[in-house]
Amino acid sequence: MEEKNKNSRRKFLDKGLKLGIVSAIGGLGLSKITSKLNATNTDGSGDKMELMTTDGTLIQVDSSEVIEIEHPTDHDKKYNVREGMPNRKFVMVVDLAKCTNELKCQESCNKNHYITGDNAWLKVYKMQESEKEAPYWMPTLCQHCDKPACVTVCPVDATFKRKDGLVLIDAERCIGCRFCMAACPYSVRVFNWSEPAQGEMSEITMHADMAQHTPSPEYAGMPSIKGTVDKCDFCPHQIHKKELPHCVAACPNDVFYFGDMYEDAVTNGSGQTVVLSKLLEERAGYKLLEGLGTAPSVFYLPPVDRLGDFEEGLENYNEFQSVKKPE
Amino acid sequence: MYTHKKIISDLAPKKFGKRDSIWTASLIVIVIVGIIAYIDQLIKGQEVTNMRDYALWGIYISNFVFFVATSFVGTVTVAILRLTNNSWRTPLVRIAEIISVAAIIMAGITIMIDMARPDRLLNLFIHARLQSPITWDVVIIPTYIVISLLLLYFPLIPDFAILKGHFKKKKPKLGKFYGKLALNWTGSKAQKLLQEKSIQILAIMIIPVGLLLQTIDAWLFSTTYRIGWDSTNFAPYFISGAFVAGVGSLITLIFIIRKAKKLENYITNHHFDKLGKLLVLACLIYLYFSINEYVIPLFTAKKGELTHLETLYSGTYSILFWAVTLLGLVLPIIILLFKAGRKPLPMFIIGLTVVVGAWWKRYLIVTPTLLHPFLPIQGVPESWHHYFPSLHEWLITIATLAMAFLIITILVRYLPVIPIQRTIDEQALLKTNNNPTES
Numbered sequence: 001m002e003e004k005n006k007n008s009r010r011k012f013l014d015k016g017l018k019l020g021i022v023s024a025i026g027g028l029g030l031s032k033i034t035s036k037l038n039a040t041n042t043d044g045s046g047d048k049m050e051l052m053t054t055d056g057t058l059i060q061v062d063s064s065e066v067i068e069i070e071h072p073t074d075h076d077k078k079y080n081v082r083e084g085m086p087n088r089k090f091v092m093v094v095d096l097a098k099c100t101n102e103l104k105c106q107e108s109c110n111k112n113h114y115i116t117g118d119n120a121w122l123k124v125y126k127m128q129e130s131e132k133e134a135p136y137w138m139p140t141l142c143q144h145c146d147k148p149a150c151v152t153v154c155p156v157d158a159t160f161k162r163k164d165g166l167v168l169i170d171a172e173r174c175i176g177c178r179f180c181m182a183a184c185p186y187s188v189r190v191f192n193w194s195e196p197a198q199g200e201m202s203e204i205t206m207h208a209d210m211a212q213h214t215p216s217p218e219y220a221g222m223p224s225i226k227g228t229v230d231k232c233d234f235c236p237h238q239i240h241k242k243e244l245p246h247c248v249a250a251c252p253n254d255v256f257y258f259g260d261m262y263e264d265a266v267t268n269g270s271g272q273t274v275v276l277s278k279l280l281e282e283r284a285g286y287k288l289l290e291g292l293g294t295a296p297s298v299f300y301l302p303p304v305d306r307l308g309d310f311e312e313g314l315e316n317y318n319e320f321q322s323v324k325k326p327e
Numbered sequence: 328m329y330t331h332k333k334i335i336s337d338l339a340p341k342k343f344g345k346r347d348s349i350w351t352a353s354l355i356v357i358v359i360v361g362i363i364a365y366i367d368q369l370i371k372g373q374e375v376t377n378m379r380d381y382a383l384w385g386i387y388i389s390n391f392v393f394f395v396a397t398s399f400v401g402t403v404t405v406a407i408l409r410l411t412n413n414s415w416r417t418p419l420v421r422i423a424e425i426i427s428v429a430a431i432i433m434a435g436i437t438i439m440i441d442m443a444r445p446d447r448l449l450n451l452f453i454h455a456r457l458q459s460p461i462t463w464d465v466v467i468i469p470t471y472i473v474i475s476l477l478l479l480y481f482p483l484i485p486d487f488a489i490l491k492g493h494f495k496k497k498k499p500k501l502g503k504f505y506g507k508l509a510l511n512w513t514g515s516k517a518q519k520l521l522q523e524k525s526i527q528i529l530a531i532m533i534i535p536v537g538l539l540l541q542t543i544d545a546w547l548f549s550t551t552y553r554i555g556w557d558s559t560n561f562a563p564y565f566i567s568g569a570f571v572a573g574v575g576s577l578i579t580l581i582f583i584i585r586k587a588k589k590l591e592n593y594i595t596n597h598h599f600d601k602l603g604k605l606l607v608l609a610c611l612i613y614l615y616f617s618i619n620e621y622v623i624p625l626f627t628a629k630k631g632e633l634t635h636l637e638t639l640y641s642g643t644y645s646i647l648f649w650a651v652t653l654l655g656l657v658l659p660i661i662i663l664l665f666k667a668g669r670k671p672l673p674m675f676i677i678g679l680t681v682v683v684g685a686w687w688k689r690y691l692i693v694t695p696t697l698l699h700p701f702l703p704i705q706g707v708p709e710s711w712h713h714y715f716p717s718l719h720e721w722l723i724t725i726a727t728l729a730m731a732f733l734i735i736t737i738l739v740r741y742l743p744v745i746p747i748q749r750t751i752d753e754q755a756l757l758k759t760n761n762n763p764t765e766s
């Protein structure tokens with residue numbers, strides 16, 4: 001497996017290099033063409049157009065200056081796995097006011113990542129800060145910290161931070177020292193203490209899925225490897241398909257929002273997109289254990305004006321189980 | 328006053344007696360059982376341990392920290408005894424260096440036992456990342472092993488030359504073996520100068536390396552955010568703890584070796600008295616840093632910290648905590664302050680309690696902290712809320728301890744544990760000083 005993967009990685013690098021050269025040459029050609037196009041248009045048509053810049057100011061431009069550019073459809077796929085998708089910065093918002101511990105997020109995450117063992121990557125905590133405060137449900141997953149403690153301590157660079165914000169694990173490299181687990185203040189990392197019995201999650205789908213899958217840090221749990229660490233990967237495999245991470249899509253209460261900080265937009269499971277900065281400001285968004293300085297990429301909205309009763313969630317609460325085993 | 332002949336025949340390595348053979352054989356059996364358990368762990372995975380996602384480190388790590396701490400004895404004896412040229416050190420330093428070598432080798436092996444993917448050991452070099460304290464360990468431990476080995480070997484060279492002559496007729500094979508190790512030693516002035524210089528350089532080198540080793544060990548913990556580890560006091564605390572563990576194990580082993588090899592004439596009550604004073608000093612320094620670590624935080628502790636301290640003072644770990652603190656630290660200080668307490672037998676008992684206490688202290692450093700993460704432990708089986716080592720962990724850990732004893736036993740069997748040449752030289756010096764009363 002390791003050998004095969006190395007090969008495929010080499011191939012990938014090879015391809016990446018070639019693509020890079022081709023696009024560089026292509027880019028040169030394109031810029032020549034556009035300069036020619038522009039040259040024919042220099043006299044200007046006199047028609048003015050109103051446009052809005054990214055910071056919201058209205059400007060006027062001569063309409064002849066405006067050229068339609070084609071959106072690159074595949075720019076999310078051409079990059080180094082360790083570098084990340086260019087010009088993106090993924091964030092998540094968790095609205096604690098809406099969570100009623102339905103655990104659909106956890107189920108979906110467990111199923112789609114073939115999580116085995118006893119400890120799920122996404123957990124819903126029963127929280128109560130003090131006796132005077134009302135209890136609430138708090139979903140937790142890897143916070144994809146901008147100053148990740150786990151990455152600092154890893155001796156072999158098996159867990160790494162990408163420019164697009166994701167913290168991923170190369171399970172083919174991990175030596176199983178568990179230092180990262182000791183370092184993570186959010187206790188979100190899980191270990192494959194034995195040979196992962198992933199088949200028990202979903203025998204048929206797994207074999208079909210994994211057959212044509214090359215292991216990559218971008219799809220954790222595909223497969224899980226004995227003696228290495230796993231955790232939430234923020235689902236880059238879903239992002240490629242232009243879909244939301246499994247938990248976001250599965251939540252019936254729209255607790256999760258996922259999006260890009262550079263676009264200042266996050267989308268919830270029902271497909272509503274909102275302005276991130278506005279949401280955080282209006283709802284007093286905060287980060288978990290912010291004082292530690294880990295700078296998480298996950299924001300929390302406080303559990304005020306609750307959607308449902310806390311008690312409703314107790315029905316699903318199970319102290320001992322976060323990974324549902326097949327019957 | 329002894330003649331050269333008597334000194335040599337007293338101090339030259341002797342064949343194992345029956346008792347020694349039984350001892351060695353039992354060590355080998357324990358090691359083999361441990362290896363079998365380890366192979367089982369390799370096949371089944373760390374699942375055979377009782378470590379889980381919360382108690383993600385266990386006695387493998389605390390045992391590792393213990394070995395690293397014990398290996399500090401080499402540095403201490405060099406720093407305090409060799410460099411200051413204390414005259415009473417002669418019969419003690421070599422034993423200290425033997426312990427140091429055995430302990431640091433076992434530390435290296437123990438940390439690999441904890442690794443879940445030892446097959447990827449090379450990744451530590453191929454993909455080494457400088458900012459991880461583990462990488463610093465990968466550098467410092469081999470360095471310390473090399474320096475300790477050389478520091479054991481260089482002073483041995485003249486003794487090997489003596490042994491070569493001693494065994495020439497009786498056991499030509501053994502004599503030849505020592506001859507090879509003696510590297511053409513003739514005892515000429517130039518050779519002596521070179522040897523002395525090399526030892527001096529090593530002795531100066533081992534001090535910063537030894538201190539660094541303990542410091543890095545502390546940083547393994549204090550570079551995390553965890554309550555109970557995230558302490559700026561940790562490095563000096565570890566160094567002082569290592570001082571205690573090292574001197575404690577030295578006293579214990581010296582007592583055993585003296586008995587087994589009948590060295591009462593060479594290692595006297597006087598030596599124990601001095602060592603006792605050294606141990607008191609070590610314990611007092613350790614007590615000082617322990618107060619810094621466990622008492623002072625009480626005044627400013629935040630909620631999480633307080634819970635952590637409470638589990639030690641009155642909670643789940645209180646019995647162990649107080650046993651380790653009172654029996655392993657306070658009581659030894661009190662007993663050792665009296666002259667009668669510094670006699671060989673009481674010293675042996677104290678040394679043993681101190682070492683056992685030091686081992687469990689490392690357990691208390693690792694385990695309680697892991698079981699008090701920032702977020703509450705939820706959604707995992709009940710058994711994950713606690714940690715106590717499994718049978719596999721015990722078998723393997725005991726095997727590592729047995730292996731350390733085995734290394735020491737073999738070295739003690741084949742090396743003169745008390746430097747022969749030096750003892751002869753010192754006797755000669757005494758004679759010329761016309762002061763033949765002391766031995």
Ligand code: SF4
Pocket residue numbers: 141142143144145148149150151167183184185186187188189231294
């Ligand atoms: S939450 Fe933990 S595992 Fe995730 S990036 Fe932060 S420190 Fe690393």
Ligand code: SF4
Pocket residue numbers: 153154155156157158159169173174175176177178179180181228229
């Ligand atoms: S367990 Fe793996 S990912 Fe974690 S620190 Fe060790 S090598 Fe890195």
